[in-house]
Amino acid sequence: MTAVTDRQKLSYIASQAADARVNVELETEGMTLNIGPQHPATHGTLRIVAQLDGEQVIRAEPVAGYMHRGYEKLAEVRTYPQVTTLLNRIDWLGSFANEVPFILAAEHLMEVEAPPRATWIRTILHEMSRVAHMILFLGDMGVQLGAVTPVFFAFRDREYVLDQIEAATGGRFHPNFDRIGGLKDDLPKGWIESTKVALAKVLSFCDEMEDLLLGSEIFQARTRGIGVIPPDVAMQYGLSGANARGSGIDWDIRRDNCIGLAYPELDWKVWTHPDGDSFARFWVRLQETREAVKMIEQLCDGLPSGPVMAKVPRIIKVPAGEAYVATENPLGEMGYYVVSQGDLTPFRVKIRSASFNNVSITPWIMRGVYVPDIVTILGSLYFILGDIDR
Amino acid sequence: MIPAFTDPLLALEMAYWQETTIKVLLGLVAVLLLTGGVVYLYLFKFVSFMQSRLGPMEAGPYGSMQLLAEVGKWLQKEDVFPRKADRFVFAMAPAVVLTSTFLIFVVIPAGPNAVIADLATGIYYVLAVSSLSVIGILMAGWASANKYALLGGLRAAGQLIAYELPMVLATVGVVISVGSLNLQDIVAAQSSGSIFGWDGIGNPFLFTQIIGFVIFLIAVQAELTQTPFDMPIAESELVAGYHVEYTGIRFLIYFISEFATAVAFAAVASTLFLGGWALPESWGISRDAMHWVGPLVISLKAVLLVGVVFWVRFSFPRFREDQLQKLAWKVLIPLALVNIAITGVLKVVF
Numbered sequence: 225m226t227a228v229t230d231r232q233k234l235s236y237i238a239s240q241a242a243d244a245r246v247n248v249e250l251e252t253e254g255m256t257l258n259i260g261p262q263h264p265a266t267h268g269t270l271r272i273v274a275q276l277d278g279e280q281v282i283r284a285e286p287v288a289g290y291m292h293r294g295y296e297k298l299a300e301v302r303t304y305p306q307v308t309t310l311l312n313r314i315d316w317l318g319s320f321a322n323e324v325p326f327i328l329a330a331e332h333l334m335e336v337e338a339p340p341r342a343t344w345i346r347t348i349l350h351e352m353s354r355v356a357h358m359i360l361f362l363g364d365m366g367v368q369l370g371a372v373t374p375v376f377f378a379f380r381d382r383e384y385v386l387d388q389i390e391a392a393t394g395g396r397f398h399p400n401f402d403r404i405g406g407l408k409d410d411l412p413k414g415w416i417e418s419t420k421v422a423l424a425k426v427l428s429f430c431d432e433m434e435d436l437l438l439g440s441e442i443f444q445a446r447t448r449g450i451g452v453i454p455p456d457v458a459m460q461y462g463l464s465g466a467n468a469r470g471s472g473i474d475w476d477i478r479r480d481n482c483i484g485l486a487y488p489e490l491d492w493k494v495w496t497h498p499d500g501d502s503f504a505r506f507w508v509r510l511q512e513t514r515e516a517v518k519m520i521e522q523l524c525d526g527l528p529s530g531p532v533m534a535k536v537p538r539i540i541k542v543p544a545g546e547a548y549v550a551t552e553n554p555l556g557e558m559g560y561y562v563v564s565q566g567d568l569t570p571f572r573v574k575i576r577s578a579s580f581n582n583v584s585i586t587p588w589i590m591r592g593v594y595v596p597d598i599v600t601i602l603g604s605l606y607f608i609l610g611d612i613d614r
Numbered sequence: 615m616i617p618a619f620t621d622p623l624l625a626l627e628m629a630y631w632q633e634t635t636i637k638v639l640l641g642l643v644a645v646l647l648l649t650g651g652v653v654y655l656y657l658f659k660f661v662s663f664m665q666s667r668l669g670p671m672e673a674g675p676y677g678s679m680q681l682l683a684e685v686g687k688w689l690q691k692e693d694v695f696p697r698k699a700d701r702f703v704f705a706m707a708p709a710v711v712l713t714s715t716f717l718i719f720v721v722i723p724a725g726p727n728a729v730i731a732d733l734a735t736g737i738y739y740v741l742a743v744s745s746l747s748v749i750g751i752l753m754a755g756w757a758s759a760n761k762y763a764l765l766g767g768l769r770a771a772g773q774l775i776a777y778e779l780p781m782v783l784a785t786v787g788v789v790i791s792v793g794s795l796n797l798q799d800i801v802a803a804q805s806s807g808s809i810f811g812w813d814g815i816g817n818p819f820l821f822t823q824i825i826g827f828v829i830f831l832i833a834v835q836a837e838l839t840q841t842p843f844d845m846p847i848a849e850s851e852l853v854a855g856y857h858v859e860y861t862g863i864r865f866l867i868y869f870i871s872e873f874a875t876a877v878a879f880a881a882v883a884s885t886l887f888l889g890g891w892a893l894p895e896s897w898g899i900s901r902d903a904m905h906w907v908g909p910l911v912i913s914l915k916a917v918l919l920v921g922v923v924f925w926v927r928f929s930f931p932r933f934r935e936d937q938l939q940k941l942a943w944k945v946l947i948p949l950a951l952v953n954i955a956i957t958g959v960l961k962v963v964f
Contacts, residue, residue, distance in 0.1 A: 257761050264850050279765070279935060368850050370841050370932025376665035442842050442931045595765065596934045599851045 268609030368603030406533035465556025710750030725908030766855025770846030783950035801890035
């Protein structure tokens with residue numbers, strides 16, 4: 225006999241409760257379906273153990289950790305500049321945005337302030353990585369629902385954004401461009417002009433997605449009312465980003481708690497949708513992409529001149545202390561809690577990534593939905609496995 | 615009314631067995647040519663262009679070698695059986711699906727005499743053998759010993775049975791208008807008919823049976839398990855549904871039969887609603903010429919209709935199983951019945 229763990233007991237109790245909730249009229253036999261760890265809908269190596277009654281899901285539980293990479297531990301044996309090379313690999317689609325909060329936390333501890341031009345360029349690149357991230361989401365949502373064309377459009381137009389990121393930072397996926405005290409380099413000549421061309425492509429892509437997906441009756445039938453998260457549940461599970469705003473929670477770190485970035489100086493709007501279903505999350509992300517384009521345009525027009533690097537010591541030693549800095553990343557709140565003891569390396573780094581909280585709601589949300597809805601919900605929650613298994 | 619086998623094939627006098635052999639060989643060549651042409655034209659050129667996916671346009675001049683490369687690739691792959699699979703049923707399933715496809719072609723007329731078997735019950739023969747593929751798909755889903763395949767097979771069974779009905783009902787309007795189940799009669803009625811006394815383009819039932827045509831096309835899309843009705847395959851949720859465990863040549867058979875069935879149903883639809891192989895009688899083209907022109911005419915119509923299937927396939931997201939059943943039972947079937955009633959009333963009145 226094998227030992228029954230507490231976790232198994234708990235999940236058994238949960239399944240009994242779920243059985244009582246799902247009204248089973250005919251006598252049927254349950255089936256356990258392993259979705260993942262290798263499954264197109266899981267964006268990587270997430271496993272979802274689903275108890276099915278026919279096509280109806282009685283219980284679904286995500287099992288993460290197939291790709292554990294131990295970044296928090298690795299950060300303890302690397303110097304501060306070296307840590308940034310790890311961080312942009314956490315959420316590989318919005319990589320630049322991952323570097324920013326850690327650098328800001330270190331700057332806060334060192335009491336260094338980046339020059340305004342560096343801050344503005346950081347904000348530009350932060351929004352650029354958001355755009356690159358969202359474009360892939362918008363196309364990928366089509367794939368989850370069986371429409372393959374949008375994702376090819378997404379890869380086509382994402383290229384323009386990645387080209388701009390590459391031109392500015394030298395890296396397409398892992399820019400490693402942020403430094404404590406500023407940025408590695410200034411923007412290259414002509415970058416602003418070519419960025420405007422890329423932004424026009426992004427806007428036309430958003431229009432295409434509006435026609436191909438948002439306006440499609442089948443898309444609406446598949447997403448409206450599917451995976452509804454009420455605002456209070458969203459708060460309980462700590463959802464952030466577009467998933468929370470899709471539930472009508474009017475909260476955005478860029479507006480409400482902006483640290484070290486140029487957002488307060490811009491004219492922009494936080495989009496929310498009251499429905500809380502998959503459609504609302506898609507809609508919010510589509511609007512956010514357009515809003516990000518607007519922001520980048522404003523940032524490019526008002527870019528201050530000056531140096532991009534403050535005076536920092538050659539060998540970076542961060543004074544003892546603790547700091548938590550979070551920014552609004554493409555997926556939601558991404559924060560770093562950095563504890564320093566005055567050494568070359570951080571004593572402890574705790575990463576609060578958005579995906580982990582966002583995906584933790586899946587068992588709650590997947591009661592009584594159908595198998596195709598699992599895919600819709602996973603697609604609309606939108607997570608990056610590197611962000612969960614860090 | 616065109617009686618069978620009174621015209622000599624290609625204006626040659628031949629024994630019955632010679633004629634049959636030539637018909638079967640020509641039929642197979644025509645089917646494979648059409649299917650290959652459709653795959654090349656739509657999957658490699660049209661859809662690649664539509665999706666800004668330029669890979670398939672690179673191999674050979676104008677991408678013409680891509681089909682050979684794909685087939686060569688599939689033939690090289692290992693033929694894998696899952697350990698717990700029912701080996702016999704697993705191996706037979708693709709053959710059943712392919713057989714059902716080729717059986718459809720038997721009765722589709724491609725010219726005054728270019729038909730393998732001119733059955734009096736042609737259209738119902740088509741509908742009957744096309745539903746054989748359900749058995750092949752269920753066999754594949756069950757024998758794979760895979761939960762995804764099983765779900766896909768069951769979904770396919772539910773879907774194909776649900777859409778058999780609107781498809782049958784959609785053809786009834788045409789049958790009432792013609793008064794015959796024979797496909798040659800249906801073609802003849804369209805080429806010799808007239809619209810309000812004007813016989814410039816004959817009377818393709820596209821105009822009088824527009825509801826039936828639309829229902830038939832939707833049902834064809836579902837029978838082919840193409841998006842938006844592709845939940846038996848559903849690569850993003852069921853990975854590949856009933857053919858998830860198939861590799862190499864067996865997968866290729868499914869792949870071929872998918873496109874061959876698309877061509878077959880497009881040919882049936884163009885026979886029923888677009889006038890088939892015939893050109894309007896008022897154009898005065900001789901019967902001898904139609905032996906050669908007929909196959910081209912129906913091929914062109916069928917390829918154009920397959921284009922519609924592909925266009926829809928690559929533009930829409932996928933329905934959910936219950937939504938699809940609702941569409942079949944609550945929308946299409948009542949609509950088809952209304953269409954039958956209207957057609958019947960008009961037939962009696964005029």
